[in-house]
Amino acid sequence: MPPMAGFDIMSTMDPYFSSQFTFVRQPLEYHLYTQPRPESLEHKYFITDSIREELQKRSETIRTAPPAGLNLPEEIQEYHSLVPLEPLAGERHKFGNWYSAVYRATNSRDGATYVLRRVENFRLMQQSAFSTIEAWSRIRHPNIVSVREAFTTRAFGDSSLVVVYDYHPNAQTLFEAHIKARAPVMQNGRLQAQQNRILERTLWSYIIQIGNAIKAVHDAGMAVSIIDATKVLVTGKNRVRLGSCGLVDVLCYETRAESMLLQQEDLGMFGRLILALACNNVTAMNNFPKAIETLARHYSADLKTVVLFLMSKPSPNKTIGHLFELIGSRLLTEMDEMQNAVDRLEGELMSELENARLVRLLCKFGFINERPEFAREPRWSETGDKYIIKLFRDYVFHQVDEHGNPVVNLSHVLTCLNKLDAGADERIMLISRDEQNCLVVSYKEIKSCIDSAFR
Incomplete structure (x- = not known):
């Protein structure tokens, strides 16, 4: 699913459309039908509450009905039951120079749920621009939100570009998960600001996953072209995916630079993303020396080395492959964690076997x-x-x-x-x-x- 700046996908639809509802939607009681649970059989017949609740919340999100009175098209191509995933009124989000909106929709052919990112008032000058979407649709990677197709439509009353992505319910952007300011909490009788400092182990996991996704794109002869905290989704525990892929290729089809130059720009954007996460500030690059100082104070020297490599000037030796040579030992730790996660999920699956x-x-x-x-x-x-x-x-x-x-x-x-x-x-x-x-x-x-x- 393509992410967007400042939008909390984890939230329900009510905060954005409360004025159009005549009732208050209550959250599901996820424990209602299973408690009390016999402790002696807890690990034999039932998955753990945290996993079950997460999956049920995703299922609930997929089935959320669209609010009334939005005057959305009943069907676009093969997609119907559109539900906006960001507010359609008030401050509008922009994608480059164009206003953009994101919808969840159901495909009438396979019954699956997808995300439609619509770019408003975009006139496609060359049909060959869709060839880039076809190239993206052939990439299937665990750290990339899969691109399905793209088309133009006048169903919204204008000439709109629509790109279709896989849907990951209840996902968050890195900005929402780690950088966005959180409401203060009461501690010892006073309001205390919540610390958003990301753990280094988590940050290394993100670096390896995003770097792996970038490598897959570069190996295919393409460039990501958009890597920042508002365009990378957290779809599970420490699981990230690049979002909004392919859209820039269509919007800027006539002015695209050479692939080699764009790939070098990807590495620079990757470095800026790491710096923003480490400093909890999307504008950390505005004061680069101070940002590096903050990173060095809270994280290891290896992380600083990675950022300086990615932020260095373009050169033949500056490739995503060389990045993995710098962090080789970290890859083994990440692989251990992945295998442990598979073991845990298999254990949970075994509990439901009977x-x-x-x-x-x-x-x-x-x-x-x-x-x-x-x-x-x-x-x-x-x-x-x-x-x-x-x-x-x-x-x-x-x-x-x-x-x-x-x-x-x-x-x-x-x-x-x-x-x-x-x-x-x-x-x-x-x-x-x-x-x-x-x-x-x-x-x-x-x-x-x-x-x-x-x-």
Whole structure:
């Protein structure tokens, strides 16, 4: 997704369009359906709360409905359900010399969600300018927001250029994540300004990822042409991607310089970005000696060496490949962290591995118990296999304590379902609701009853 200056994608739509809503939108209660959770089974059947909440928030963001009264086109090419990702009123954002707006939209062909960056009042002089977008669309890199296509349209009432990118919900720009001023917090009875100083380990991770993306672009014979804190997205924990790629190539198609010169400019912009992050100031380059002094005071000499290399004058030896020669040992640390992250995610995935098996069992219960088409036959669940299944359902889900209050114990439910699925020989006592009937059966026998009734 292409980023934009001063825009907080993490926020909901309400702050920007509150005057057009007649209700206050409340955040989802992400814990509502899972608490309380049995501690003994916490790491066996459920992913951690932080990952689950993050994924659910992304899902919620993707499905946010557009506010009313914006008079947006119902469909552009194959894209519909446009939702603005930045305010359309008040101070407008500019991309170069043009006003720009960003929308989330759904593609009617594949049903996926994308981002449309629209450049207003742009007249395309040469159709061949789209050849640069075709070149960008062939680049698939983990640290680049993928470019899909570009087209011109008059659906907004003017001649607009639209570039389509992949959508990364709840992403932030580096400016928003690390440089943008934050509201002071109360500490020891006083308001204290929040420190935005980025950790050096995080900064090295960003440098390696962005440098890797730049190398992929340069190896393809192109240049990024726009690398700053408002155009690089943070799409996950310490995960960054270059955004707005390809747009400059179309806007400045007729005045583009040689590729070699543009690649040297990329390295200079990269150095200025690192300096801005290290100094928490996008205008750090206005006083270069002071910025270098600040960087040297808070970070290692290796980081200072990298910035000075990137900010040096263009030369044949100044390439993105030479940058990686300077930071070779840091690459090993980043690779270790990446592999650890993969291990953690695989561990989380393993925790959900058995859920489908238990859901299938629950579905069988739902299919068998109290069939509506047998409502005229009151003994459907009172005879044979169905009666045992009904009593087992009550044993698992409808137990009460000594005061008659429902017992909600997820550990008990999961334990019983696992023993049932395994067909354990363990016997349990099933008692009817009126306490007039009592059966002693094994999980193996109950499993046989369920299979028979289901068939």
